[in-house]
Each structure stands twice: as C-alpha cells, then as structure tokens.
Amino acid sequence: MRRTGGQIVCEALLRQGVEVVFGLPGGAILPLYQTLPEYPQLRHILVRHEQGAAHAADGYARATGRPGVAWATSGPGATNLVTGIATAHMDSIPIVIITGQVGRDAIGSDAFQETDITGITLPITKHNYLVMNASELPNVIAEAFHIATTGRPGPVLVDIPKDVFQEETEVADTPTINLIGYKPTIKGNDRQIRRAAELIQKAERPIILAGHGVIFSEAYDELRTLAEKTQMPVITTLLGISCFPEDHVLSVGMPGMHGMAYASLAIEESDLLLAVGMRFDDRIIGDPARFATNSKKIHIEIDPSEIGKNISVDVPIVGDAKHILAALLKLAPTKTHPDWVKHITDLKKSHPSLDIRPTDKLLPQFIIKKLSMATNGEAIIVTGVGQHQMWAAQFYTFKNPRSFITSGGAGSMGYEVPGAMGVQVGQPDKTVWSIAGDGGFQMTMCEIATMVENKIPVKIAIINNNFLGMVRQWQQFFYEKSYVATEYSHNPDFVKLAEAFGVLGLRVTKQDQVESAIKQAMEYDGPVIIDFVVEAEENVYPMIPSGQTVHDMIEEPRQTESQPIS
Amino acid sequence: MTTNMDRTITALVQDKPGVLNRITSMFRRRGFNISSLAVGQSEKPNLSRMTFVVQGNNAVVEQLLKNLDKLIDVIKVSAAPNEDVVSRELALIRVSATPDTRKEIVQIADIFRAHIVGVSPDSLIIEVAGDADKMTSMQDLLKGYGLLEVMRTGTIVMHRGKSS
Ligand SMILES: Cc1ncc(C[n+]2csc(CCOP(=O)(O)OP(=O)(O)O)c2C)c(N)n1
Numbered sequence: 001m002r003r004t005g006g007q008i009v010c011e012a013l014l015r016q017g018v019e020v021v022f023g024l025p026g027g028a029i030l031p032l033y034q035t036l037p038e039y040p041q042l043r044h045i046l047v048r049h050e051q052g053a054a055h056a057a058d059g060y061a062r063a064t065g066r067p068g069v070a071w072a073t074s075g076p077g078a079t080n081l082v083t084g085i086a087t088a089h090m091d092s093i094p095i096v097i098i099t100g101q102v103g104r105d106a107i108g109s110d111a112f113q114e115t116d117i118t119g120i121t122l123p124i125t126k127h128n129y130l131v132m133n134a135s136e137l138p139n140v141i142a143e144a145f146h147i148a149t150t151g152r153p154g155p156v157l158v159d160i161p162k163d164v165f166q167e168e169t170e171v172a173d174t175p176t177i178n179l180i181g182y183k184p185t186i187k188g189n190d191r192q193i194r195r196a197a198e199l200i201q202k203a204e205r206p207i208i209l210a211g212h213g214v215i216f217s218e219a220y221d222e223l224r225t226l227a228e229k230t231q232m233p234v235i236t237t238l239l240g241i242s243c244f245p246e247d248h249v250l251s252v253g254m255p256g257m258h259g260m261a262y263a264s265l266a267i268e269e270s271d272l273l274l275a276v277g278m279r280f281d282d283r284i285i286g287d288p289a290r291f292a293t294n295s296k297k298i299h300i301e302i303d304p305s306e307i308g309k310n311i312s313v314d315v316p317i318v319g320d321a322k323h324i325l326a327a328l329l330k331l332a333p334t335k336t337h338p339d340w341v342k343h344i345t346d347l348k349k350s351h352p353s354l355d356i357r358p359t360d361k362l363l364p365q366f367i368i369k370k371l372s373m374a375t376n377g378e379a380i381i382v383t384g385v386g387q388h389q390m391w392a393a394q395f396y397t398f399k400n401p402r403s404f405i406t407s408g409g410a411g412s413m414g415y416e417v418p419g420a421m422g423v424q425v426g427q428p429d430k431t432v433w434s435i436a437g438d439g440g441f442q443m444t445m446c447e448i449a450t451m452v453e454n455k456i457p458v459k460i461a462i463i464n465n466n467f468l469g470m471v472r473q474w475q476q477f478f479y480e481k482s483y484v485a486t487e488y489s490h491n492p493d494f495v496k497l498a499e500a501f502g503v504l505g506l507r508v509t510k511q512d513q514v515e516s517a518i519k520q521a522m523e524y525d526g527p528v529i530i531d532f533v534v535e536a537e538e539n540v541y542p543m544i545p546s547g548q549t550v551h552d553m554i555e556e557p558r559q560t561e562s563q564p565i566s
Numbered sequence: 567m568t569t570n571m572d573r574t575i576t577a578l579v580q581d582k583p584g585v586l587n588r589i590t591s592m593f594r595r596r597g598f599n600i601s602s603l604a605v606g607q608s609e610k611p612n613l614s615r616m617t618f619v620v621q622g623n624n625a626v627v628e629q630l631l632k633n634l635d636k637l638i639d640v641i642k643v644s645a646a647p648n649e650d651v652v653s654r655e656l657a658l659i660r661v662s663a664t665p666d667t668r669k670e671i672v673q674i675a676d677i678f679r680a681h682i683v684g685v686s687p688d689s690l691i692i693e694v695a696g697d698a699d700k701m702t703s704m705q706d707l708l709k710g711y712g713l714l715e716v717m718r719t720g721t722i723v724m725h726r727g728k729s730s
Pocket of ligand 1 (some may be wrong): 387389412434437438441463
C-alpha cells in the first residue's frame with residue numbers, strides 16, 4: 001500500500017494498541033495532525049503545555065502498564081517535553097514520544113524552530129531515533145514500542161522531519177524489528193536462584209525490599225506468596241509502594257530518608273535482604289558504605305548495570321522479577337521467624353512513625369489519613385514532589401497495585417496535575433486523587449482546563465502550606481530557619497481559580513470539615529479542587545539527612561504519649 | 567584488584583550516524599575517562615569495532631562494560647585480557663632535524679623499527695607502530711631533538727588465540 005508518513009505513524013500506533021495520544025500541534029508536526037481525522041479510533045487530548053502531555057503519557061503508563069504516547073512540534077514544543085521525558089526515564093516508564101522536526105533539507109541550518117531534540121534527549125531516553133525516510137517509519141515505531149516496553153522499560157523518542165510526514169511511500173503489511181544489540185535477560189540463572197533459596201533457608205532476620213520492578217513485571221502474587229511461605233516481612237521503596245498490600249501483616253512500609261523509622265531499623269538489623277526490582281537509590285541507602293552492613297544481599301534486577309552500582313551484593317540475579325520470584329518460590333523453604341516478626345511489631349510500637357500528634361490544627365497527615373479511610377485505600381493517588389508526597393506515601397494505606405503514582409527518581413514538581421490526568425484517562429472507572437503541593441500545583445495547573453474539556457474528573461487536594469514546604473523544612477533543619485525564597489505569600493485564591501476553570505472549588509481550614517469535603521468531591525461529577533489550608537511549618541518525620549544512616553535519623557519530637565487517630 | 571590501571575575494551579557497534587555520540591555521551595555522563603579511542607569497520611558488514619583504553623579499577627570497568635552493553639546500538643562488548651593479546655597503535659611523529667642530528671634520529675627510528683616517511687630541510691616525519699609503551703619510550707627519546715607534532719591513532723588489540 002502507498003501511505004504518507006503521517007498515515008504510517010497513525011496506523012503504526014493503532015497496531016500497537018494505542019488508544020490515546022496527548023499532544024499540542026505546531027508547524028513541523030502539522031502534517032501528522034491533519035491525518036488524524038482519518039483515524040477516529042485514535043483519541044487525541046489537546047494539552048495546554050507539552051510538559052503536561054509527557055507527564056500525562058507517563059501517568060497513563062504507570063496506571064495501566066501499557067505504553068503512553070505524547071507528541072509535540074519541533075523546537076520549543078519538543079523542549080517543553082524534556083522534563084516529562086526525564087521524569088519517565090528516571091522511573092523507567094514506558095512512553096513513546098514523537099516530535100516533529102524541520103524539513104530534511106533544513107536540518108543543521110538553524111532553521112526556524114529547529115532544535116536537536118535527539119541530541120538533547122540522548123541521556124534521558126532509553127533510545128531515540130531521527131527518521132530520515134518515511135519507509136523506515138513502520139519498523140522504527142515498532143522498535144520504539146518494543147524498546148520502551150521490554151527489559152527495563154523507559155522512554156523512546158522518535159523525531160520526524162515535517163516532509164517525512166508528507167512523503168508517500170510503499171509500506172509492507174507487517175513491520176520487522178531488527179535489534180541485534182538488544183536482548184534483555186528474562187529468566188534468572190538457576191544456580192543463583194538456588195543460592196538465593198539457600199540464603200533464605202539460613203536467614204533468621206530476613207527482609208524483602210520490593211521496588212518498582214515488582215510492579216513492572218506484575219509479580220504481585222509471586223511476591224506475596226513468597227513472603228507468606230517464608231514469613232519474610234516486606235518493605236517497599238517509594239516506587240514499590242502498592243506492589244504489596246499495606247494492610248497485610250507482613251507489610252512494614254517504606255524505608256529511607258522519609259521512610260518509617262521501623263522499616264529503616266528493620267533493614268539495619270536484618271541478616272538477609274532480598275532486594276527485588278529496585279536500585280539501592282541514595283534516598284534509601286544514605287551512605288553506601290554504612291548501609292545494612294549486617295546482612296547478606298540477594299539482588300533480583302532486570303538491568304545488569306544496576307547490580308553492584310551502589311551496593312555490592314552476595315547473590316545477583318539478572319532477569320524479570322516475576323520469572324525469578326516464581327522460580328525462587330519453588331525452591332524456597334516454608335519457614336517462620338516468630339521472634340523476628342514480633343521484634344518488628346515491637347519496633348512499630350516503639351517508633352510510631354505513623355501516629356499523628358493530638359492537636360486542633362489542620363495537619364496534612366490527618367488529611368491523608370482521612371482520605372485513605374474515605375476511599376478505603378482503593379483510590380489511585382498521584383502526587384507532586386515535596387512534603388505532601390512523603391505524607392501521601394506514609395499515611396495512605398495502599399491496597400491495590402499501581403495505586404501510588406509519583407515522580408521518584410527525578411522528583412519533578414508539577415507532576416501532580418497532568419500525571420493524574422493521564423492516570424484518569426487510563427483508568428476511567430477508578431477514583432483518582434491528585435495530592436498536590438501549592439507550589440507544584442501552580443507549575444502545571446493549566447491542565448485543569450484540559451480536564452474540563454475532556455471530562456477527566458480528577459479530584460485535586462492541594463496541601464496548601466503557602467511554602468515550598470520541603471525546601472523550607474531543609475532550611476529549618478540545616479540552615480537555622482533562614483527561609484530564603486520558600487514562602488509564597490500571595491498564592492492565588494484556589495477556590496476562585498477552580499470557579500474560573502469551571503470546576504468545583506472547596507476550602508477546608510478545620511479538621512471537622514475534612515471528611516465532608518472529601519465526600520462532596522467524590523460525589524461531584526467532574527474535577528474538583530480542594531484547598532486544604534494546613535499548618536504551614538509542619539515537618540516530615542522521620543528524616544535521615546542526606547548521606548547519613550539510620551543512626552542519624554531525626555524522629556518527631558513527641559511531648560505526650562502518642563495515640564493513633566481512629 | 568582495586569588499583570587503577572589502563573584497561574582496553576572493545577565493542578562491536580552498529581555503523582550508523584550518531585552511534586559514537588551515544589557512546590561518548592554515556593562515558594561523559596557516567597564520568598568514565600577515555601584515554602584512547604579507535605574506530606573502524608569490522609569484519610562484519612554494517613558493524614564497526616571500537617577500541618577504548620580507559621583508566622579504572624575492576625568495579626569501574628565492570629560498570630562501563632554493563633553501561634556500554636545497555637546501549638541499543640552496541641552489539642557486543644568485552645574487556646581485553648592483560649596478557650595474550652597483540653596491542654598496537656600507529657603514530658606519526660614530526661621531529662625537528664638539523665644536518666647534525668638527522669643521522670642520530672634515523673638511528674633511533676631504526677632501533678624502534680620505525681620508518682622515516684617524510685623529509686623536509688628542518689624536520690623528519692617518523693612512522694612507528696607498536697604498543698603504548700613503545701610509543702611512549704620512543705617519544706621520550708625524541709624529545710631532546712624537538713617534537714613538533716605527534717599524531718596517534720589510539721590502541722587496537724586482538725586476542726592471540728581466539729576471536730573476540
Ligand atoms: C521542578 C522542580 N523544581 C524544584 C524542585 C525542588 N523542590 C523539591 S520539593 C520543593 C517544594 C515543593 O513545594 P510544594 O509543591 O508546595 O510542596 P510541599 O513540599 O510544600 O508539600 C522544591 C522547590 C523540584 N523538586 N522540582
């Protein structure tokens with residue numbers, strides 16, 4: 001068949017099962033846009049800013065496990081995507097990005113809106129392409145999806161000159177993938193798996209440290225069965241949250257910089273760490289030389305370059321978490337460690353990181369806890385970056401996989417609104433709450449207009465402390481409370497802003513208004529913004545300062561005997 | 567072995583535009599330091615072979631190999647063993663030469679089995695092939711006469727026994 005480049009792209013996307021694309025047009029990508037009416041099955045969501053398109057594609061991918069797609073025009077359109085691409089890259093999110101480029105003849109001439117986007121995105125994509133012939137498009141798009149979604153997933157960018165979209169060419173019925181240099185290891189090495197089983201047999205104080213990889217490979221059942229069979233308590237990394245139900249008796253929460261004290265202590269005291277699909281990030285290990293020095297370590301990880309990068313391990317197993325856990329499950333002994341499990345229960349009591357201090361003030365922790373109860377731990381929570389993100393990770397009790405969605409590695413403020421938009425598009429029947437910082441919200445709030453236009457009913461809870469809160473906390477802890485450039489003394493009136501966007505706006509200033517506002521938001525058919533005006537100088541505890549260990553942990557000073565709220 | 571030493575790494579890569587950029591970009595981003603680099607066509611169509619000499623301990627070299635291998639356009643990587651390999655580099659050296667020194671320089675070239683490949687009234691061009699040590703000692707000996715220009719191709723290696 002003869003097809004234009006634009007038609008080839010649309011048909012290739014449909015062949016990949018793509019149902020929605022987030023984007024914004026411009027000259028270089030216009031020929032692609034003008035073919036869209038021929039493909040009504042391909043839903044296009046017109047964003048307000050290309051960063052929103054990239055974050056939305058990323059949110060869609062995280063919520064569904066299917067690749068997200070965003071596109072933009074050349075030059076500034078493409079560069080506006082960069083934060084979103086970097087965010088996806090740091091967290092290994094499968095997205096495919098298409099950018100328009102100036103015409104082939106103009107490349108290299110500093111033409112209007114020419115930017116070397118493949119050069120710019122080289123270090124923040126898993127791979128990228130500049131396609132100089134329409135005939136290459138079917139294979140390139142197929143390869144892009146293959147690379148994005150297999151092995152350790154990640155973003156792939158395809159840059160297409162304007163005249164390549166217009167070029168007509170003969171195309172074959174099925175594309176071919178020819179990637180001789182790319183063969184991710186899936187199945188784990190049998191001998192290493194046997195060694196891992198032996199270590200589990202010998203361990204007295206074992207811990208499973210589960211990361212994002214468990215979610216990518218959807219190894220939830222294998223993880224849970226293994227944990228129960230061997231009675232190994234499960235700790236999840238920030239991005240691992242929701243891979244293991246947090247109401248399970250073996251769930252010990254999140255460790256690290258703002259993790260629960262008992263989780264960090266349990267790692268420190270363990271004699272075996274079974275790390276699955278995680279990369280020993282500095283927010284977890286603090287000081288690589290002093291992290292979990294008493295334990296043997298098994299590391300299950302699909303990316304060989306993550307093994308031995310930050311922490312040296314005893315038993316490395318390269319491959320897919322689901323395959324390896326299933327194989328390990330067969331060899332692992334049925335065991336109990338009553339003393340160890342009881343010890344962790346005692347740690348939870350002596351270090352009650354999740355107790356909220358009694359006060360009349362409106363605390364962010366209280367709001368998250370109420371939200372968790374009101375949604376029965378079954379909403380999908382999307383966050384920005386900062387204090388509210390950490391409180392969401394700590395105080396919401398996640399029950400279902402893929403229900404905690406956050407920018408971990410990049411820490412991109414502004415993820416909360418467009419990220420949640422993509423999540424809701426991917427999961428139209430689920431309740432999606434965006435827990436936003438007043439700072440991050442204002443970075444990308446323009447996408448609320450996109451939500452209204454496209455009937456995307458995200459509920460947004462702004463944890464409004466009139467500060468860039470997390471930075472203010474660092475200034476309090478490490479710079480003698482010198483609050484330089486962290487106060488927002490003139491935030492907009494978020495309720496009026498909601499009205500301006502045509503969505504429901506609510507303001508909450510007292511504890512007793514929290515529940516009813518959440519209820520009202522959930523009953524409302526459409527996007528909602530709740531402005532939770534919270535205690536401004538509240539801190540996230542515990543905190544292990546950067547580069548330190550659990551021994552340097554700062555826990556919340558508690559005057560009174562703490563009591564959990566009900 | 568934790569000491570830093572020169573290690574030679576070879577990679578079979580796609581012969582496409584931008585591949586060298588992907589590789590050097592990764593080296594730069596991860597802070598690996600390349601002391602020499604040679605690129606050329608391999609025995610396989612559309613594939614090039616690159617040879618890098620890098621400084622680092624075992625852990626660094628292992629990370630480098632894994633990160634190279636991770637690049638989609640890299641087909642195969644290996645670290646050359648320190649023994650049992652033929653290691654060669656080619657250098658062109660322009661050294662200043664007067665009627666008094668010309669003869670001595672030719673003698674030095676002979677010792678190193680190097681060739682004089684260019685002559686002008688006040689200089690000579692010497693072509694020398696060998697391993698990195700030989701290059702360095704030859705350069706040291708010629709320094710006294712006045713080194714005007716040195717061009718080195720970067721090291722390439724081949725295992726004596728088997729193909730890589
Ligand atoms: C795009 C971006 N810029 C700057 C930062 C640095 N930073 C980390 S947390 C934070 C404060 C976030 O403030 P806000 O969104 O109001 O959330 P809060 O911490 O108050 O909950 C800042 C500025 C960042 N992570 N991302």
